[in-house]
Amino acid sequence: MKAGQGECEFFSVKTEKKNAEKLHQWLVARQLLEHNFETMPSADFIFFPIKRKLSEKEAKDLKKIVPSFAMNRLLFSPATKQPKSLKEALREKLSQEEFSKLVSSFDTLGNIAIIEIPEELEKKEKLIANALLQSNKSIKTVCKKLGAHQGKFRVEPVKIIAGEKNLVATYRESGCVFKIPVGKAFFSPRLGTERMRIARQIKPGEVIGAFFAGVGPFPIVFAKNSQMEAAFAIELNPVAVKFLDENILLNKAENRIFPVQGDVKKIVPKKFKDFFHRIVMPLPKGAENFLESAMISAHPKGCVIHFYAFVPAANPYEKIFSLIEKTAKKLCKKTRILHKQKVRAFSKETIQIVIDFEARD
Ligand SMILES: C[S@@+](CC[C@H](N)C(=O)[O-])C[C@H]1O[C@@H](n2cnc3c(N)ncnc32)[C@H](O)[C@@H]1O
Structure with missing residues (x-):
């Protein structure tokens, strides 16, 4: 066979x-498709270029799904555009009405993309997902x-609709690497700036309470970017704790971060009374219920407490300030507000805030 310009067999x-x-789905899931070359259509058939010959077992498996497939060697042209x-990948593949319903923004964690499929587009979800694979080679x-x-556990349930059957993401942030079980434990890349903002405040020798630790992003970023003495990472979700353990080892922080599985409310007042120089509380829904435990520990x-909450955008701080005051009074503690800021918008009416305050006897 004679090859034309750029053609390959x-x-x-x-x-x-x-x-x-x-x-197509079957080939993509097994990383067999040669993405950089065009498929070749004929009147009734379509030819996909593949990276290697299928093994006997692969051919047998494929026959169960596509009984009529055949394999041969052919020349393929490089993918043009x-x-x-x-949006660009789907402009000509969806009707105008479907296109108007498309949610084109999506989240990524490592090479896993998490997309929203509106109900009206459910029948097109595979097409949309394949277009995403095609337009973003890192996904x-x-x-x-x-x-x-x-x-x-604040988990976001998900289902794989295209590509490799893998739900463990590898994510890098601030010199650290994290394995994250997508759909089984909480993780938000949006809090990366917050993690570094706090890491920069940590003084050498501090002992830190990393409450609601998830897979460990707060204490691990602290360990990598500060001279803290130790962090106790407390988390309820057993799957998150399994990955927390793995992430501590991956980031060589096993001598400074100590994972504890369980409920902050039960563990902290008993085991960590008068203990921490700094506490981080990234549980925006319901952290109010743990303020007393934090102040006891x-x-x-003096201890700096970083307290996160979802609050009404119209009047964000007042209620939390009075709760801090009330809890401090009950425990005979003195408090001082050090800093307050909006972290991000959650919805039109609700924002996430952080309040840094000091608590001491
Ligand atoms: C919003 S997530 C934050 C996770 C992590 N810090 C991050 O930023 O990725 C809150 C975490 O708190 C955990 N959690 C909820 N209630 C808890 C409790 N009573 N004690 C310990 N952990 C709890 C959840 O399982 C979840 O992993």
Whole structure:
């Protein structure tokens, strides 16, 4: 066979056009598709370039899904134009009405993308997900959100709809690396700035209470970017704790971060009375219920508490300030507000804030 400009010979799999989507999915999931070359359509068939010959077992598996496929070697042309965005990749594949419903923004954690599929586009979810894989080469898995963050573990349920069958993301932040079980433990890249803002305030020798630790982003970023003595990372979700353990080892922080599985309210007043120089409380829904535990574990000579909350945008601080005052009074502590700021907008009416305050005897 004589090759034209840029053409290359590959093994290919051919199937009827009606089975093309199924075959495409199967190849992408096994990283077999040669993405940089165009597929080749004929009147009734479509030919996909693949990275290598299918093994006997792969061919047998594929036959169960696409009984009529065939394999041979062919010349393929290089892919001409790579869509630059999800919108560009879908402009000609969705009707105008469908296109207007498309949510083109999405979250990524490492090479896993998490997208929202409006109900009206559910039948097109595979098409949308494949367009995302095509327009963003760093994305290897696409999953869709099945609901909001929920339950006491604050997890966001998801389902894989295209790409590799992997839900453990590898995410890098501030010189640290995290393994995150997407859909099974909470993680938000949006709090990265906050983690570094606090890390910069930590003085050498501090002992830190990392409450609601999740897979460990706060204490691990602190360990990497400060001279803290130790952090006790307290977390209820057993899956999160398993990854917290792994992330501590991955970041070589096992001599400075000590994971504790359980309920902050039960563990902290008993085991950490008068203990911490600094406490971080990233549980924006309901951290008010843990203020007393935090103050009990504050070092008598002074402890800085970083308190997060979802509050009404119209009047963000008043209620929390009076709660801090009331709790301090009950425990005979003195408090002093050091800093307050909006962290991010959550919805039109609700924002996430952080209040840094000192508690001492
Ligand atoms: C909003 S997430 C924050 C996780 C992590 N700090 C991060 O920023 O990725 C809150 C975490 O608190 C945990 N949690 C909820 N209630 C808890 C409790 N009573 N004691 C300990 N952890 C709790 C949840 O399982 C969840 O992982």
